[in-house]
Amino acid sequence: APKAKAPEPRTPDEFQEAADREEETGGKWRAGDPAKAGRAFLRALEIYDKGLAKFAINFDLAYNKARLELEVSQSEEIVEAAGLDLEALLRKTLESHRVALGLDEENVDVRFNASQVMTSLAEVLSESEEGSDEEAVNLLHESLEMLEGCLARQEMAIEQQKADFPEGG
DSSP states (O other): OOOOOOOOOSSSHHHHHHHHHHHHHHHHHHTTTHHHHHHHHHHHHHHHHHHHHHOOOOOHHHHHHHHHHHHHHHHHHHHHTTOOHHHHHHHHHHHHHHHHHHHHHTTTHHHHHHHHHHHHHHHHHSSSSSOOHHHHHHHHHHHHHHHHHHHHHHHHHHHHHHHHHHOOO
């Protein structure tokens, strides 16, 4: 008997669960069949887009979309197998991180990942003939600022922890 099609997601959690299922599928195929993995990851990204179209300020959907785009962009095999343009993907990924940061600018994970996207994009730009060195340098500066912000937040968190647990826990 054919598998019953899952109902269309209606809540942010249902969109997240549907995307998670596709991500799991992609993860299973990652090593053996990058094309299948890429298709599953692209389906997951489509689900995130649909979810964000309905729930634009849902941080979890925005964060997970950005995270998955970053994950895909870091796999040369999947980028190639899915026929994606790396520079375009990285620009889209950076935009997704900016959306997530707009929803929670204090989030260290988003900041750290955004800095990774900026560094990757700067690398791609500096290697391409028509890439702008000025844009690459600006991205690297912004990436460094993001990382410095991460460090400052982590140092503050450690100081807070010391204040809350002076005996070391």
